[in-house]
Amino acid sequence: MRISTVTMYEQGVSAMNRQQADFTQVGQQIASWKSVVNPSDDPRAASRAVGVSQSLAVNEQQESSRTSARNSLSQEESVLNSVSDAIGSAKSLVVQAGNGTLSDADRESLASDLEGAYETLIGLGNTTDGNGTYLFSGYQDNAKAFSRTDGGDGVDTISYEGDQGVKKQKIDAERSMNTSDTGSDVFMKFSSGSEYIAEAGEDNTGNMTFSGPDVVDPQADRYGEAFTINFSVDGDDITYEAYDDDGNTVDVPYEEGKSITSNGVRLTLEGKPEDGDSLTVTPGGDMNEQQASLFKTIGDTINALRQPVETDADQAALDNTLSTASRKLDASLDNVLTTRASVGARMNELDALDDVGGNREIAYEQTRSDLVDLDYNSAISDYMLSQVGLQASQKSFADIQQMSLFQYLN
Template sequence: MRISTVTMYEQGVSAMNRQQSDFTEIGQQIASGKRVVNPSDDPRAASRAVSVSQSLAVNAQQESSRTTARNALGQEESVLSSVSDAIVSAQSLIVQAGNGTLSDADRESLASDLQGKFETLVGLANTTDGNGTYLFSGYQDNAKAFSRTDAGAGVDTISYEGDQGIKRQKVDAERLMATNDSGTDVFMNFSSGSGYIAEAADTNTGSVTFTGPDVRNADNAAQGETFDITFNGDGTYDIASAGPEFTDQTNVAYTDGQTIEFGGMALTLEGQPAAGDSLTVTPGGEMSNEQASLFKTIGDTINALRQPVDTDADQAALDNTLSTASRKLDASLDNVLTTRASVGARMNELDALDKVGGNREIAYEQTRSDLVDLDYNSAISDYMLSKVGLQASQKSFADIQQMSLFQYLR
């Protein structure tokens, strides 16, 4: 078969172009460090690599979300630590105020110190983060969490202006984590496990005081109910409860210094009650936000300390206020510590999720590397072989050019 000169030229050029294309492709792979430079190089691997890259992007977003959540929880934990310290200081002042040898001036001094704790707590409750967002306002984080109303001669009334919204951050594929706690949950609530708290009515005019209550029988069916103790003025008292498990007691003889028992609890009473005086014994977890308000507890105590003590009834009112405040501050502190424990648990969980996310990122990176990254040893070997092939095709083409008969015509 005769092969024309044109055919030899075309075959030679085609061979050189093919070798040049292979040489260039390997060069691109070495330069980029990728085996799959274009999707057409390995469509299946390229498709899987895109899916793995998307998973890496999601994992990175979740890592960023965990950082945001950790910052928010860290700020809250710091504030709650300060709140705990302020409550403990207030408790110490209330214990001092219970000293019966103090004068009105001494109690006024303690009231001023307690006022400072009150202002500190209001400031902490209205803490903002670096962006001006209020930590304890719920979803209303651009509005101040707590407002104050001038009470005239008394301590300002503090009201919650936020909502009960709990912001949640997606910190992992299947985990939505709360990144805040509402102001009512922290400052105006007692945990469900809080003990009973006794409180004397503001209208009491007698000198009766109480100690306790203490639980004597936690298995009593009436545990969890609220009890009202009313003095009749004829040396008797009534105990009533709206709960179904307690049978009301009426016209029970009162004795100064006696310990009365009801609903599995015991309460010691001293002094002489007046007709119509009353006490209420309520489970801490059942108290309303107003009753459980940390600000109201301290505010009522400050107001009581600033009242002159001239009679037995005045002393009884002060003692009862201090006793109730002490119990409520204990319950408030327990509630704050419980919230702190919850915040700490969430931060620990974020640390654990960070480790899982880091391991997941390594696995994704390895999978993507296996799919598209270059094996340099193999690539360099192919590069050298392709170079030799290109040089051979070029040399072959040059030799073919010299095979024409016209080379021998002189």
């Protein structure tokens, strides 16, 4: 069989092209440190590598979200720590104000100190982050959480202007986390299960004071319900309304210094009430925002301290205000500490998810490496073999070119 010169040339060039392609491919692999440079090199591995890369990108995004959430929670935790300190300072001043030897001037000085704590708390309630976003305004990022209205002769009235929206951030595939708390929940709420709090009626005129309330019978039929004790005075006869075992209101003779028990809660009363005086006893967790407002508690105390004490009734009103304020400040502090504990728990969860995300990233990286990364030693060996094969095909082509009878006819 005869083989034409064109055929030999074509076969030689084809062989050199194949060797050149193999040599170039191995060179690209070595240069990129990848065994799959183009999807055509290994379609299955390339496809799986794309999926793994997407999973890595999602994992990185979730890591970024956790960092953002941690920054928000860290700032809130710092503010809550300052709020706790301010409440502690206010409680100390309230206890100090209960000293019966203080003069009006002394109480005015304490009121000024308490007003400093009051202003500090307002400032903390309106804290912003580095972007000018208010921490405690809910979704109302650009609005102050708390506004103030001129209180006339007293301290300003503070109102919550944010909403009840709680910001959330997706921090893992199946987990979204609250990254903030509303100002109403932090500054105007008591935790469920808070102690009972007693408040004297605003129109009381007697010199009666109270201590407590203390829980004595949590199994009582009406335990956990708010109630009001109303006093009636007819000459020397003083009675008050209370609930009997059947839940009916009955008139009970009042004896100074003797405890009063109703709904499983006991109060000890001193002094004498006037007709129409009252006491309201409410579980802390049932109090509305107005009753539980930290700002109102301190504001009412400041106003009370600035009132001159001239009669026994004035002293009783002050003592009752301080007693109520002390209970409310304790309940406010418990609520802030509960919120702070929640923030800490969320930050701990972020740390745990970071560990999980880090392990997941390592696994993804290893999977992608197994699919597309290069075995460098094997690649060098293939590179040398390809180079030898290319050189051999070039030498063969050159030798074949010399295989012609015309060279021997000279």
